[in-house]
Structures are given as C-alpha cells and as structure tokens.
Amino acid sequence: MSAKELQINLEFSAGAELLFGNIKRRKLSLDGTVKWTVASLLKWMHANILTERPELFLQGDTVRPGILVLINDTDWELLGELEYELQPNDNVLFISTLHGG
Amino acid sequence: MSAKELQINLEFSAGAELLFGNIKRRKLSLDGTVKWTVASLLKWMHANILTERPELFLQGDTVRPGILVLINDTDWELLGELEYELQPNDNVLFISTLHGG
Amino acid sequence: KAEVHTHLTNDDIARFSRQLILPGFGVQGQLKLKNSAVLIVGMGGLGCPAAQYLAAAGCGRLGLVDYDIVERNNFHRQTLHSEKKEGMSKVDSARIALLELNSSCQIKCHTRLLNSLNAFSVLRAYDVILDCSDNVPTRYLLNDACVMLGKPLVSGSALKMDGQLTVYNYGADGPCYRCIYPVPPPPEAVTNCGDGGVLGAITGTIGALQALEAIKVIVGLGEVLAGRLLIYDGFSNLFRNIKIRSKRPNCHICSAEPLIRDLIDYELFCGMHATDKDNPLQLL
Amino acid sequence: KAEVHTHLTNDDIARFSRQLILPGFGVQGQLKLKNSAVLIVGMGGLGCPAAQYLAAAGCGRLGLVDYDIVERNNFHRQTLHSEKKEGMSKVDSARIALLELNSSCQIKCHTRLLNSLNAFSVLRAYDVILDCSDNVPTRYLLNDACVMLGKPLVSGSALKMDGQLTVYNYGADGPCYRCIYPVPPPPEAVTNCGDGGVLGAITGTIGALQALEAIKVIVGLGEVLAGRLLIYDGFSNLFRNIKIRSKRPNCHICSAEPLIRDLIDYELFCGMHATDKDNPLQLL
Ligand SMILES: [Zn+2]
Numbered sequence: 142m143s144a145k146e147l148q149i150n151l152e153f154s155a156g157a158e159l160l161f162g163n164i165k166r167r168k169l170s171l172d173g174t175v176k177w178t179v180a181s182l183l184k185w186m187h188a189n190i191l192t193e194r195p196e197l198f199l200q201g202d203t204v205r206p207g208i209l210v211l212i213n214d215t216d217w218e219l220l221g222e223l224e225y226e227l228q229p230n231d232n233v234l235f236i237s238t239l240h241g242g
Numbered sequence: 243m244s245a246k247e248l249q250i251n252l253e254f255s256a257g258a259e260l261l262f263g264n265i266k267r268r269k270l271s272l273d274g275t276v277k278w279t280v281a282s283l284l285k286w287m288h289a290n291i292l293t294e295r296p297e298l299f300l301q302g303d304t305v306r307p308g309i310l311v312l313i314n315d316t317d318w319e320l321l322g323e324l325e326y327e328l329q330p331n332d333n334v335l336f337i338s339t340l341h342g343g
Numbered sequence: 344k345a346e347v348h349t350h351l352t353n354d355d356i357a358r359f360s361r362q363l364i365l366p367g368f369g370v371q372g373q374l375k376l377k378n379s380a381v382l383i384v385g386m387g388g389l390g391c392p393a394a395q396y397l398a399a400a401g402c403g404r405l406g407l408v409d410y411d412i413v414e415r416n417n418f419h420r421q422t423l424h425s426e427k428k429e430g431m432s433k434v435d436s437a438r439i440a441l442l443e444l445n446s447s448c449q450i451k452c453h454t455r456l457l458n459s460l461n462a463f464s465v466l467r468a469y470d471v472i473l474d475c476s477d478n479v480p481t482r483y484l485l486n487d488a489c490v491m492l493g494k495p496l497v498s499g500s501a502l503k504m505d506g507q508l509t510v511y512n513y514g515a516d517g518p519c520y521r522c523i524y525p526v527p528p529p530p531e532a533v534t535n536c537g538d539g540g541v542l543g544a545i546t547g548t549i550g551a552l553q554a555l556e557a558i559k560v561i562v563g564l565g566e567v568l569a570g571r572l573l574i575y576d577g578f579s580n581l582f583r584n585i586k587i588r589s590k591r592p593n594c595h596i597c598s599a600e601p602l603i604r605d606l607i608d609y610e611l612f613c614g615m616h617a618t619d620k621d622n623p624l625q626l627l
Numbered sequence: 628k629a630e631v632h633t634h635l636t637n638d639d640i641a642r643f644s645r646q647l648i649l650p651g652f653g654v655q656g657q658l659k660l661k662n663s664a665v666l667i668v669g670m671g672g673l674g675c676p677a678a679q680y681l682a683a684a685g686c687g688r689l690g691l692v693d694y695d696i697v698e699r700n701n702f703h704r705q706t707l708h709s710e711k712k713e714g715m716s717k718v719d720s721a722r723i724a725l726l727e728l729n730s731s732c733q734i735k736c737h738t739r740l741l742n743s744l745n746a747f748s749v750l751r752a753y754d755v756i757l758d759c760s761d762n763v764p765t766r767y768l769l770n771d772a773c774v775m776l777g778k779p780l781v782s783g784s785a786l787k788m789d790g791q792l793t794v795y796n797y798g799a800d801g802p803c804y805r806c807i808y809p810v811p812p813p814p815e816a817v818t819n820c821g822d823g824g825v826l827g828a829i830t831g832t833i834g835a836l837q838a839l840e841a842i843k844v845i846v847g848l849g850e851v852l853a854g855r856l857l858i859y860d861g862f863s864n865l866f867r868n869i870k871i872r873s874k875r876p877n878c879h880i881c882s883a884e885p886l887i888r889d890l891i892d893y894e895l896f897c898g899m900h901a902t903d904k905d906n907p908l909q910l911l
C-alpha cells in the first residue's frame with residue numbers, strides 16, 4: 142500500500158456495468174502522488190477494468206455518445222468534463238441511456 | 243452571528259412538515275459552544291419552530307409514535323436515538339408514517 | 344392443494360419471453376412465479392396496480408381481500424374498477440379485470456374484513472402477502488399474522504403526494520412492522536386518503552413497486568427492500584432510500600421470546616377502526 | 628377546436644373528490660386537467676400505465692400514437708391490452724380500455740409511425756407530449772418537434788430492471804434531449820426490450836411517474852422533474868436523483884440560434900430504424 146492514495150468510488154448503472162465485468166460498484170485506490178482527472182481515469186479504466194468491447198464505452202478520448210457521467214450525482218458537464226480533477230471519495234457514476242419502453 | 247455555530251439541516255416528509263409551517267427544508271445555525279443532542283434539538287424545535295399542535299409531534303421527551311427520525315438517511319435507532327450528538331452539517335429528517343392506500 | 348407446475352407451456356414461453364430473458368430470471372424464475380400464491384390485502388389504489396402487474400407477470404395464484412364495494416370516488420386511482428362496476432364488490436371487480444389480462448391466473452376472492460379470527464385461515468395458503476390496506480389496525484394485524492406464519496410482508500402506503508415502501512419479516516435480520524413502530528400512532532395523528540386525498544399516479548407507482556418486490560422475493564432475484572425504507576415525495580419527485588433498523592431484540596412479536604403469542608384485538612390496540620372511513624374508536 | 632370547460636359537473640366533483648382536496652390542486656387544478664390534451668407516443672409498457680393514470684385523473688383529451696398491433700409477448704407489461712385484443716391495433720385496444728375507466732375522456736387514435744412529415748400535424752393539438760417510445764430515432768424526432776412547437780416532453784424509458792425519467796424542454800432553463808445527448812449512440816450500443824427484456828413492474832413504475840409529471844405540468848403543481856434525471860435500479864430498488872445540465876448554449880435545436888430549423892430524417896441521423904424490432908439501418 143502506497144503512502145498516499147486517492148480513494149474514489151466507481152458506479153455503473155442501466156447496463157454500463159456489463160462492460161466492466163457486471164460489477165456495479167467498485168472502490169478504487171489510485172496513486173495519490175499524481176493528479177487524476179476524469180480523462181486519466183478513463184484511460185486507467187480502459188487499461189485495467191474494461192472487459193468488453195471498448196468501443197461501447199469509449200470514443201476517442203471520451204465516453205461514447207449515450208453514456209452519462211455523473212460526479213457525486215452531478216452531471217460532469219457542470220464540473221469541467223474530462224478536465225475535472227478527482228477529489229478524495231468522489232463518486233463517479235456511468236449511466237447508459239435507455240431507449241426502451 | 244456567533245463566533246461558533248453548529249449548522250444542521252432539518253427536513254420533514256410525508257406530512258410532518260405541516261406541523262412546522264409547511265416548510266420541508268430548513269437550515270439551522272445553533273449555538274456551537276454547547277453540545278447538541280437530538281433531545282436538545284427536539285426541545286429547541288418545540289420552543290422555536292413547532293407551529294401546530296405539539297402533541298402531534300412530541301410525546302414526553304421524544305417524538306410521538308409514528309414519526310421516524312433519520313440522521314443522514316440512517317434510522318436514529320442505529321445512532322443512539324435521543325443521545326446522539328449532532329455533528330456539523332448533519333441532516334435530520336422527520337418522516338410521518340403513512341397508512342393510506 | 345395446488346398443482347405443482349414442473350414446466351412452462353409453449354404459450355407461457357411465447358407470452359413471457361421478454362421477462363424470461365432477464366438475467367437471473369429464466370425458465371426457473373417463471374416457474375417459481377407460476378407456482379406462487381400472493382395475497383393482496385386491499386383492492387384500492389395500491390392493490391389495483393400491484394395485482395395487475397403480478398397477474399401480468401404470470402403469478403399463478405392471487406388472493407384478493409377487500410370487504411368494500413366500488414364507489415365513484417375510487418375511479419381516479421383504482422384502475423381495475425371500470426365505471427360499469429360501480430356498486431360491485433371490489434374483489435369481484437378486480438377479478439374480472441385481472442382475468443381479462445391473464446386468464447390462466449387463479450384468483451380467489453376474500454370478500455371480508457380481515458380480523459384476528461379469520462386472518463390465519465386467509466393468509467395461510469399464500470407465500471407472500473402485500474399490505475395494500477388503508478388503516479392502522481389492519482397493518483398491525485397483517486404484520487403479526489405474517490410474523491407468526493413466517494411470511495414476508497410487502498408493505499406499501501400512500502397519502503396525498505407521498506408514498507412509502509418496505510418489505511417486513513424478510514431474511515434473518517429483516518425487521519417487522521412492530522420493530523419499527525412498537526406503539527401505534529395517536530388516532531388524531533392519522534390522516535386517511537378520504538380526508539387527505541391522494542393522487543392515483545402515486546398509488547400507481549407504489550403499487551407497481553410492491554408487485555416488483557413480491558416478484559423479487561418469489562424468484563429470488565436482486566436485493567429485496569428489507570431493512571430499508573423507500574420514501575417518495577411526488578411533489579418534488581424525490582425518492583430516498585433510508586436505512587432502517589434490523590430486528591428489534593425485544594420486539595413483542597418477532598423476537599426470540601415474543602410477548603404476543605396470539606393475534607389480539609387490533610382495533611382496540613390502535614384505538615381506531617379497521618377502515619379508512621371512520622373516526623377514532625369510541626372507547627367509552 | 629375543443630370546447631373550454633369553465634366549471635366542474637357534480638359528477639366530476641364526486642368522482643375526483645379525493646384528488647381535488649389535495650393542497651394546490653383544487654377545482655382549478657381539476658379544470659386545467661379537464662381542458663388539457665396530452666399525447667402519448669407508444670402504447671407499450673410505459674404508455675399503458677401513463678394513459679391509464681391520465682384518463683383516471685380526468686385529463687380531458689388523450690391522443691394515442693402507435694402503429695403496432697397487440698402481440699402475445701406484450702401482455703406481461705402492457706396492461707391495457709387484454710388477451711381478447713391480440714391482433715388489434717394497440718391504440719384501438721388502449722382506447723377501449725381507457726373509455727371503460729373514464730367514458731368522458733376524449734381519445735384520439737393515431738395509428739401510424741411518427742416521422743418528420745407527420746409529426747407536427749399530430750403533435751400540434753396537444754399541450755404535453757409523453758415519450759413512451761422504444762427507439763432512438765423517435766426520441767430525437769419527438770424532442771425536435773417539441774422544441775419547435777414549444778411543448779414540454781415527459782420522457783420515460785425502461786430496459787431489463789432499470790428505468791429513467793426526466794422532463795425536457797420545460798421552463799426557461801430546462802434542457803432538451805439534444806442538450807444532454809447531442810450525438811446519437813452507436814447502433815450497436817443500443818439494446819431494445821425485445822432483445823434485453825424488461826419487467827412489467829418497472830415500466831409500470833416509470834409510466835405512472837410520467838403521468839404524474841404530466842399532471843404536475845398541466846396543473847402547475849409541485850417541482851417538475853426538469854434539469855434532473857431520475858434513475859431507477861429495480862434490481863436493488865434504488866432511486867437516484869441526478870442534477871443534469873441546463874440548456875446547452877450551442878444546442879443544435881433549442882439554443883437561440885439553432886442549426887436545425889426543420890425536422891430531419893431521424894432514421895438516417897441515428898443509423899437505426901424507428902422501431903424496436905430491427906437491426907441497425909443498412910446504410911449501404
Ligand atoms: Zn419485530
């Protein structure tokens with residue numbers, strides 16, 4: 142265990158979890174000696190926990206259209222999107238948009 | 243404004259707000275130089291903001307049967323009930339039990 | 344004793360295909376539903392949608408309890424009762440509507456007010472009980488009977504624009520109604536839907552969620568809402584998930600050494616009648 | 628042009644008494660409902676309960692849009708369609724069921740697939756639109772048409788054991804669907820209810836909540852779910868209230884200087900057919 146860790150919670154909802162081993166909630170301990178943005182988190186997720194077809198989660202550097210990102214239950218758009226710097230105990234939620242009825 | 247204040251949030255749900263001027267959410271600034279328990283909060287509420295028949299809210303020193311008290315969305319029974327010491331930014335929610343269908 | 348189904352018919356598979364394919368559901372889940380019996384107490388605003396979604400989902404046997412008849416002021420929320428059925432008993436009205444949705448559902452009508460004398464004989468044949476009632480004595484009666492019979496109780500309630508939902512007496516630690524509410528509320532603090540009003544979409548939401556929790560209990564699917572209380576404020580459209588206590592160690596009914604070992608007189612215990620129509624019981 | 632009601636009948640008052648007495652509702656609220664017209668697009672799992680609770684609540688005029696017919700695999704969730712109506716058009720089936728609940732509701736059937744040629748003429752006569760559809764192109768089409776016509780869009784969706792709800796294009800700052808989803812999802816990322824399945828109690832919950840939000844919009848009651856997204860996980864019975872963005876300043880449709888000034892070809896835009904039955908559009 143490193144001396145300094147950044148603890149965050151990841152959550153997946155409405156099907157996004159299917160791309161991540163069908164696990165809806167995870168606690169992450171990231172290296173706390175460097176700055177983490179949502180952009181670097183996405184890269185880390187791709188490298189470490191994305192188990193299914195990456196194109197259903199990522200498109201270029203960001204999430205694909207139809208996935209919402211919420212940080213502490215607030216739309217990431219209100220917080221700077223990819224540039225948002227993760228804070229200790231942040232909760233990052235990825236929601237697939239549903240279209241069925 | 244006193245040098246030291248204890249800020250807490252009060253919430254009322256499912257009809258309990260009707261006893262408190264029909265206001266569902268309030269921010270309180272209590273005297274932060276003394277210790278506040280739920281017991282002393284109830285006394286303060288009775289003296290300061292309870293606008294309707296007190297017997298529909300209090301029975302003796304505690305809330306009447308049929309009102310649930312939640313502190314930060316957790317049943318107060320799990321936290322010591324009347325003896326629980328309020329912490330800064332605690333959220334205290336009073337819910338009337340519903341019986342209709 | 345009811346027949347035990349060991350397979351689904353081709354018609355079942357065609358009909359329930361979009362439910363069968365859900366992860367964790369499958370043919371076994373559908374068979375469990377087909378072999379299940381659910382009792383719904385109260386054919387009002389909550390009972391109508393709950394019954395509707397249980398019958399539609401393929402619950403094999405439904406019991407419906409209500410002593411009341413269909414009145415004009417029910418129509419705005421009790422959506423199994425059509426205009427033509429004004430004056431009919433609510434359970435008969437509901438049964439007709441449910442059989443139109445699923446003619447293979449076996450529906451038993453209990454046209455009576457539940458009380459401590461008849462509760463056991465009515466409840467015994469069912470696996471899960473839904474409290475869709477509208478008054479405090481019936482809520483304590485159902486709780487105590489469910490604890491004594493060891494049956495889960497899916498409890499919904501609604502008033503004005505608010506709703507509440509939880510599952511009592513489920514799992515090793517799941518509390519019962521008395522664990523949460525050891526003492527009944529003072530009668531003057533209780534508002535019924537007749538006096539307070541209620542929106543149909545609120546009862547519709549809570550009733551559908553009651554059906555969902557019953558299905559989860561029967562199929563063994565997901566995380567059942569036990570030890571948690573869902574509260575809904577329709578005015579703001581805000582739901583909250585509240586963690587409530589586990590079993591109360593000294594609960595009078597569900598603890599290891601219960602003080603209450605038989606059903607009691609619940610109207611007397613609560614000081615209220617077991618209907619939503621009356622004033623407090625006149626005790627003297 | 629529809630008659631404007633200026634008073635409630637005695638029958639209205641008797642029938643809606645338990646809704647009328649709600650704080651903030653009253654006779655004026657009931658009159659607003661009676662004079663309102665709501666369009667429900669999709670008579671499936673969401674549209675059935677939404678229509679049911681709107682008709683029951685006294686909505687004066689309902690429009691129902693669906694091109695499809697009642698199939699056996701609809702019954703587990705589409706509770707206005709009774710077994711006898713298999714093969715009937717869904718809107719006709721729903722109309723019959725709704726008139727049994729409230730014979731004074733005026734119901735217009737639009738038995739067609741909405742597209743950019745007919746959408747304006749269908750939507751124009753209604754005050755509030757409910758998106759109870761099952762596919763991406765229809766969701767963009769409804770959004771764009773509602774923005775251009777200045778009508779609020781109550782959008783519900785459901786899949787498996789999950790549901791989502793919000794109100795678009797409502798209030799000065801309320802975002803539209805394109806503000807949140809400027810680019811459609813890749814077709815291969817879209818699961819429909821036919822492939823993924825869905826529980827009826829989930830669509831029942833979201834559909835009832837859509838009716839509730841429509842009633843709040845019409846009556847001017849409570850806090851409408853605009854700029855917020857309700858997400859529901861029925862597996863765990865967890866609701867979350869999410870704060871979403873306000874209007875996007877450069878939204879192609881709802882900003883001050885929109886790039887899109889006419890309805891477009893939404894199947895082409897999305898690369899998908901406007902039904903839940905098909906594979907992605909073959910573009911070449
Ligand atoms: Zn107990």
Ligand SMILES: [Zn+2]
Pocket residue numbers: 802803804805806807874875878879880881882
């Ligand atoms: Zn927009």
